[in-house]
Amino acid sequence: MNPPGTGSWRVEQAAPDLAALRAEFPTFGIVADPARPAWMAVKGNEIFIRASDAHVLRQRLLEITRQ
Numbered sequence: 001m002n003p004p005g006t007g008s009w010r011v012e013q014a015a016p017d018l019a020a021l022r023a024e025f026p027t028f029g030i031v032a033d034p035a036r037p038a039w040m041a042v043k044g045n046e047i048f049i050r051a052s053d054a055h056v057l058r059q060r061l062l063e064i065t066r067q
Contacts, residue, residue, distance in 0.1 A: 017054035025061050 014034040021030045021041075028041045032054070039057040041049045047064065051057035 014054075021054060021058060021061070024058070025065070028061065030057070 014032050018030060018032050022028075025041065028043050028047075030039075030041045032039045037052055039051045039054055041047070041057060041061055049057060049060050049064075051060060
């Protein structure tokens with residue numbers, strides 16, 4: 001993933017981060033709107049996570065999946 005502060009909000013750079021998150025967390029639906037910036041993950045009707053970037057979203061997903 002692109003480190004924070006390196007232009008990771010450019011649309012063309014969101015795709016690799018999105019692909020990496022989807023591969024690491026295949027049971028979640030993950031979408032991103034880098035122009036806003038908003039990164040979201042959902043699992044059924046039970047879990048909805050919103051984050052400001054891919055790194056924060058990954059950290060939150062790790063926290064809930066490792067409990």
